[in-house]
Amino acid sequence: MGIKGLTKLLADNAPKSMKEQKFESYFGRKIAVDASMSIYQFLIVVGRSGAEMLTNEAGEVTSHLQGMFARTIRLLEAGIKPVYVFDGKPPEMKKQELAKRYSKRADATEDLAAAMESGNKEDIEKFSKRTVKVTKQHNDDCKRLLKLMGVPVIEAPSEAEAQCAALCKSGKARKSSIFLIIFCTTFNVYGVASEDMDSLTFGAPRFLRHLMDPSSRKIPVMEFEVAKILEELNLTMDQFIDLCILSGCDYCENIRGIGGLTALKLIRQHGSIENILENLNKERYQIPDNWPYQEARQLFKEPNVYSNEEEPEIKWTAPDEEGLIAFLVNENGFNSDRVTKAIEKIKVAKNKSSQGRLESFFKPVANSAVPIKRKGSKCVLRPPKPALKHKVFSLKASNSFGTKIIGGLSLPILDLGFRHSIPLSKGETPVNTAAKAGSNKKAKAGGGKKKK
Numbered sequence: 001m002g003i004k005g006l007t008k009l010l011a012d013n014a015p016k017s018m019k020e021q022k023f024e025s026y027f028g029r030k031i032a033v034d035a036s037m038s039i040y041q042f043l044i045v046v047g048r049s050g051a052e053m054l055t056n057e058a059g060e061v062t063s064h065l066q067g068m069f070a071r072t073i074r075l076l077e078a079g080i081k082p083v084y085v086f087d088g089k090p091p092e093m094k095k096q097e098l099a100k101r102y103s104k105r106a107d108a109t110e111d112l113a114a115a116m117e118s119g120n121k122e123d124i125e126k127f128s129k130r131t132v133k134v135t136k137q138h139n140d141d142c143k144r145l146l147k148l149m150g151v152p153v154i155e156a157p158s159e160a161e162a163q164c165a166a167l168c169k170s171g172k173a174r175k176s177s178i179f180l181i182i183f184c185t186t187f188n189v190y191g192v193a194s195e196d197m198d199s200l201t202f203g204a205p206r207f208l209r210h211l212m213d214p215s216s217r218k219i220p221v222m223e224f225e226v227a228k229i230l231e232e233l234n235l236t237m238d239q240f241i242d243l244c245i246l247s248g249c250d251y252c253e254n255i256r257g258i259g260g261l262t263a264l265k266l267i268r269q270h271g272s273i274e275n276i277l278e279n280l281n282k283e284r285y286q287i288p289d290n291w292p293y294q295e296a297r298q299l300f301k302e303p304n305v306y307s308n309e310e311e312p313e314i315k316w317t318a319p320d321e322e323g324l325i326a327f328l329v330n331e332n333g334f335n336s337d338r339v340t341k342a343i344e345k346i347k348v349a350k351n352k353s354s355q356g357r358l359e360s361f362f363k364p365v366a367n368s369a370v371p372i373k374r375k376g377s378k379c380v381l382r383p384p385k386p387a388l389k390h391k392v393f394s395l396k397a398s399n400s401f402g403t404k405i406i407g408g409l410s411l412p413i414l415d416l417g418f419r420h421s422i423p424l425s426k427g428e429t430p431v432n433t434a435a436k437a438g439s440n441k442k443a444k445a446g447g448g449k450k451k452k
Contacts, residue, residue, distance in 0.1 A: 002196035004248030007209075009260035010224065014232035020220040023211070026190070027079035031208065032164035034194035035084040035153075036134050038212045039142055041195070042067025043132045045214045056333040064138045065145055065332060067214045072151060073342055075211075076349035083189065083314055084146055085163050086139055088156045091299055093251040093292065105131050148324045149346060150317035162303035164192040165204035170308050191223070200226050201244045201300050203237065235267065241300045242273045242293075251296035255285050273297075319346045 010017055046054065046067040054063045075082050090098060108130030115123035146153050156163035167189040191206030192199040199207045209222040230240060246263035248254040258266070270276045273293050280287070306312070321343050328334040 002198045002250070003201060003244045004254070005260040006197040006200075006244065006247060009247070009264065010229060012261075013264065014229050017226075017228035017232050018222055018224050021208075021223050023074075023218075023221060024078050026208075026211075026221070028081075029190040030081045030083060030188065031075075031211065032167045032189045032192050033082050033084050033212060034160045034164055034192065034196065034199070035086045035142060036139065036160055037194050037196060038071070038084075039064045039068065039134050039138050040132065041212060041214050042071075043134065043138070044129045056331070060332075061138075062332050062334075064134075065141055065328070066334075068142050068145055069149075069328070069342065071212055071214060072146065072149060073345050073349070076151075076346060077352075079349075079352055081316060082193075083152050083154060083167065084142075085154045085156050085160045085167070086143065087160045088158045088304075091158055091251070091304065093295055093299060096253075097250045105133060144327065145324075148320045148327060150319045150350070152314045152316060154312055154314070157306060158304035159202075161192065161194060161196055161199045161204075162202045163305045164189075164194070165199055165202035166303070166305040167311070168192060168204050168206070170311065197224075198244070198249060198300075200224060200229065201241055201249070202303060203300075233264065238301075239267050239271065241297055243267050244300070245293050245296050246273065246276075249296060249300075251299055252292050253288050255280075255287055255291075257285050316350065318350065319343055 042064045043053070043061070046063040053061050054066055056062050072082060108127045112124065112127035112131055115127055143153050143155075154163065154167075168191060191208045192204040193208045193211040195209060195212075197207070203226065205226055207224040207226070209224070210219045211221050213219050226237075226240075230237060233240065233243075235243065243260075243263050245252065246254055246258055246266065247260040266276045266280075270279055277287065324343055325336070325339055328339050329336045
């Protein structure tokens with residue numbers, strides 16, 4: 001379910017926090033994808049005709065594989081680097097919500113049977129979608145497919161949305177080497193792709209809706225930014241979490257009669273759920289017995305996710321061509337020619353996406369830094385070796401001791417021409433000092449004049 005009515009609430013009260021983006025604008029971005037939500041969408045949309053779905057010769061559903069394969073290739077072709085995160089064990093507080101979903105599917109199954117008996121096509125379509133459930137087999141199939149494609153997969157300890165948000169907030173150090181120069185970069189996940197808005201409540205800096213939309217329509221991606229949400233609503237993150245709990249979330253029922261807009265007014269007026277409960281009109285609003293809003297708040301603030309040290313290694317690899325053909329063609333009846341062509345697309349796309357964005361290698365420094373003129377700058381190795389010029393991503397570096405700002409970027413450059421560093425006097429540059437050192441040596445060699 002996510003957060004009830006949050007999209008409309010933000011559209012009406014924080015419109016600057018959301019913007020439409022083209023699919024291709026995420027080139028080079030690493031995106032954490034809520035895998036279970038994506039699989040659910042594929043099962044509902046891909047290859048469906050009434051109550052019928054795509055299956056292999058054994059009668060096993062393959063809509064999720066078709067959707068995951070096609071959509072992931074499109075992501076890779078756009079230069080996007082997806083990280084698929086699968087749900088782990090649900091928290092105890094979600095049991096009530098899961099029981100409600102089970103009951104709704106049971107009711108939909110009965111309604112579907114009645115619709116099929118009457119031959120009402122619209123009702124068949126509607127109720128068949130309501131009976132869809134993502135099973136362990138669906139998840140296992142997609143994990144196997146993604147690993148064969150060389151796309152990273154993470155199994156979350158609990159909620160996938162929470163783990164996706166944690167990936168965005170953590171950042172992992174990674175080393176890259178170019179021309180023997182080693183850069184320590186941060187592995188930053190840009191945003192979370194899902195349809196459930198509670199990714200924002202878990203603190204995801206950016207939330208991307210419709211990125212995984214499986215329909216043939218080219219729907220623009222809707223990007224939400226949590227910092228702008230807080231700014232426009234004039235709330236703290238704690239207050240935003242309370243707003244989401246009051247609006248309605250997966251972990252506890254809300255107070256009947258209080259929707260998103262009323263919840264926003266109450267939070268702005270009183271600041272927290274505790275203060276709201278103290279001042280709420282008990283005759284007008286009935287508070288649920290033993291309402292576990294504090295436990296729900298704790299789940300959003302401190303969810304069960306991997307720590308930075310526990311996070312599995314995330315890396316993209318070359319596709320396993322033989323494995324993909326065996327799994328998709330031999331086991332699930334996919335067209336051999338189409339799979340072969342798709343594999344070629346994956347290989348081309350991975351070469352393209354490996355270019356990355358420039359900011360993934362360099363961290364910009366503050367604008368107050370004094371820029372260095374690029375004209376004539378070069379990296380010089382002292383005699384007896386001749387001067388060499390190194391070009392890294394069209395940026396040039398000057399030799400110096402310590403750190404030098406290059407094109408607005410802070411990079412440590414080592415001078416390899418001296419065995420010992422010479423202390424600098426005020427106003428001196430390394431080149432001035434080198435010349436001074438040379439003149440001192442000449443003076444010593446000449447002996448100088450003695451005082452009479």
